[in-house]
Amino acid sequence: MRADAPEIDSWLERLPLIARDLLAGRLPEPWRWLAQSLVAIAVLLAAFGLLFALLTLAERKVLGRIQNRPGPNRVGWGGILQPFADGIKMLTKEDIVPRSADRLLHFLAPVALVSLSLLSLAVIPYGRRLLPLDLDSGVLYFFAASASSELAVFMAGWAGRNKYSLLAAMRALAQLISYELPLLLSVVPVVMIAGTLRPSEIVEAQSGWTIGILPHWHVLTPWGFAGFAIFMVAALAESNRSPFDLPEAESELIAGHLTEYSGFKYALFFMAEYFAMCALSGMAVTLFLGGWQAPFAALQFVPSYAWFAIKLLVLLLGFIWIRATLPRLRIDQLMRLAWKFLVPLALINLLTAAFWHLSAGWAMGAQPLRWGLALALVAVPFVLIGRGLSAGLGPRTYRYAAQ
Amino acid sequence: MNITLVILGTVTVVSGATALSLRNIVRSVLLLVVSWFGIAALFLWAGAEFAAFAQALVYGGAVSMVVLFAVLLTRRNHLDATVPPPPPGRLLGALIAGGAVAGIIAATVIRTPFELANDEAPSLPVRRLGTLLMGPQLAALLVAGVLLTAALLGAVVIAAGRKDDKEGAP
Numbered sequence: 001m002r003a004d005a006p007e008i009d010s011w012l013e014r015l016p017l018i019a020r021d022l023l024a025g026r027l028p029e030p031w032r033w034l035a036q037s038l039v040a041i042a043v044l045l046a047a048f049g050l051l052f053a054l055l056t057l058a059e060r061k062v063l064g065r066i067q068n069r070p071g072p073n074r075v076g077w078g079g080i081l082q083p084f085a086d087g088i089k090m091l092t093k094e095d096i097v098p099r100s101a102d103r104l105l106h107f108l109a110p111v112a113l114v115s116l117s118l119l120s121l122a123v124i125p126y127g128r129r130l131l132p133l134d135l136d137s138g139v140l141y142f143f144a145a146s147a148s149s150e151l152a153v154f155m156a157g158w159a160g161r162n163k164y165s166l167l168a169a170m171r172a173l174a175q176l177i178s179y180e181l182p183l184l185l186s187v188v189p190v191v192m193i194a195g196t197l198r199p200s201e202i203v204e205a206q207s208g209w210t211i212g213i214l215p216h217w218h219v220l221t222p223w224g225f226a227g228f229a230i231f232m233v234a235a236l237a238e239s240n241r242s243p244f245d246l247p248e249a250e251s252e253l254i255a256g257h258l259t260e261y262s263g264f265k266y267a268l269f270f271m272a273e274y275f276a277m278c279a280l281s282g283m284a285v286t287l288f289l290g291g292w293q294a295p296f297a298a299l300q301f302v303p304s305y306a307w308f309a310i311k312l313l314v315l316l317l318g319f320i321w322i323r324a325t326l327p328r329l330r331i332d333q334l335m336r337l338a339w340k341f342l343v344p345l346a347l348i349n350l351l352t353a354a355f356w357h358l359s360a361g362w363a364m365g366a367q368p369l370r371w372g373l374a375l376a377l378v379a380v381p382f383v384l385i386g387r388g389l390s391a392g393l394g395p396r397t398y399r400y401a402a403q
Numbered sequence: 404m405n406i407t408l409v410i411l412g413t414v415t416v417v418s419g420a421t422a423l424s425l426r427n428i429v430r431s432v433l434l435l436v437v438s439w440f441g442i443a444a445l446f447l448w449a450g451a452e453f454a455a456f457a458q459a460l461v462y463g464g465a466v467s468m469v470v471l472f473a474v475l476l477t478r479r480n481h482l483d484a485t486v487p488p489p490p491p492g493r494l495l496g497a498l499i500a501g502g503a504v505a506g507i508i509a510a511t512v513i514r515t516p517f518e519l520a521n522d523e524a525p526s527l528p529v530r531r532l533g534t535l536l537m538g539p540q541l542a543a544l545l546v547a548g549v550l551l552t553a554a555l556l557g558a559v560v561i562a563a564g565r566k567d568d569k570e571g572a573p
Contacts, residue, residue: 105433137529140456144443147464151436154471158429166475173472180465197529 012303016043017129040132044121052274053083059320066324086267093263098160101260105159110261110268113152117275119145124282125200127292127305137197142283143184146238149276150176153240153247153257156269160260168256171331172247175237178338179244183234185346186227189353190218190287199283203291212297217290222374223352226382228288230346232318235280237338239273242323246331281315282308289315341385352377407448415441426485428474436467453529 011018020043024035057072057079064071072079097106123138125131135141150172157169191197194205208216218224237244248256258269285291289311292304329337352374359370415438422434439462446455489497536544 102430105430135452137453137456140453140460140529144456144460144464147460148436148467151433151463151467151471154468155433170472170475173468173475177465177468177472195530 010301010303013128015303016127016305037132044132045118048118048121048275048278049271051278052271053087055274055278055316056086056270057083058317059323062317062320063324066321090264090267095263095265096260098162098260100161102159102161105155106260107265109152109156109159109257110265110272112155113149113272114268114275116145116149116152117272117279120279121275121282123199124279124286125203125291126282126308127303130292130305131200134200135198138199139187139191139197139202139283139287142199142279143187146276146279147176147180149272150238152272156261157247157257160257162260164254165257165259168247168259172240172257174331175240175244175246175334178335179234179237179342182230182338182342182346183238185343186230186234186349187287189223189227189349192350192353193218193223193357199286199291203286203293206290207293209297215290215293215295217288217293219288219290221356222371222378223349223356224288226345226349226352226378228284230342230349231284231288232315233337233342235277235284236319236322237334239276239280241273241277241319243326243328244334245328246334277316277319278312281312281319284315285311336389340389344385345381348377348381408445411441411444411448414438415445426488428486429471432467432470432474435470436463439463439467451527453527453532 020036020039023039024032027035060082061071061079072082075081075085097103120142122133123131123135123142153172154169157165157167157172160166190202194202196202196205206215206217210216214220219228236242240247248258258266261269285308292308294300294302294304294307355377356370356374359366359373362370418434418441419438422431422438425431425434440459443455443458443463446452446458
């Protein structure tokens, strides 16, 4: 955790650190570091564990509302205790392992998945002073930790010795290989502009406001907006969320790699999915949405971690909204979207970012030209490639359904 | 001797060797991934943070996927991933080729004069690493890139070479 001296430093801002020092401060020096790390780990696990529970509820409630039904509303007040009832149900269910399954991999897959998705939570700066692990190449660490998680999905799919599971494993691999590229390419401009791989410095690079109301977040620049959009689409695909949930596709693959899992192992997969979603959203907030920075200079009295939480929750609700809105893609559409659309756009976005970086010194009068050129660099390829991809795909005709 | 180094080295070598000797090819790949992560951990132990994460990202995240994908696509029965033991001729060829590569690498390592590091591991910020790679070391980087591209093209040529295979062209 960093301890620089920012101008806004209320007791609310320092509250988590004070609480930590109350817990760990009394220990002698060699143990204090260990205790502080353990406290950080415990807080992360508790916070994201609780967030996971509440997110499942929020997802079911929001999906219910969007589909015009109440959602879970029986356990507790308006259904608020539903996730805990589900947890107890999952824990008490029988753990079934198919006789012909690869027992070791069948057991290892959920464990590996959850631990790998937890690893990536460590480097996200949650607040001005809330940074569990400040690594010089933190962004790289994040993607190294999260990229391996699809390996666990493969293990799960393969270990079950089930055709549906194996199909899911193949789909998961194809999806990961395809979307890893746009995900990483959309991050490169941020690293180029900020000139660092350290998440906390990327957040610092987005500090400041123009006339107090326009934050200098990366998403509010042409290249940043394009990068953010590409990142979020690729993040949806990486976390196997709808509309990219082909690996688990309930309606065609009977839940894919989850087919042979039951009980708490099944729950672990969901936990990992939500952790991965939180981690990717947290990284999106850090890279593009200014991290823990307040949107207006006048709102800095609100503690930084609260801003981070608000932005994170907005992104997570966006994930849920998308799940309720978009139908699942076909595998060929998925591949085409990645290779023919997102990757070229991400590569062009590199050029846009380079232009933005080189034109930073332009005079005030040339700023409209700079914005116009950068916006054109983003919008024109988007329209052209999009038109090219959808050429020949006329409006859909319904041959068998009544008009 | 450093105990961490011994543990990491043992894990890396043992998992790599077991991967080679297993008949179940999917398990071999997964053990190979363990070995790659062991190498990443060795980098981390040596203070090369960037190299460690790059190793984990590229090998653990990407290369493992490609290998698994290739394995699954080339199996006739997807759920049966065992391979028969190789014939003696192939074993001999593999030994000769592998021995030659190992010999070249060993000779290079032995003949290269290494500056003995002091007790303190040098810490190299990523920024400086980037400037070094893009400046003085650019030629080496490009050569490595060209070599890998050539290897990739070679692999494509080898894979696409047999047109008169059974089951028809894809």
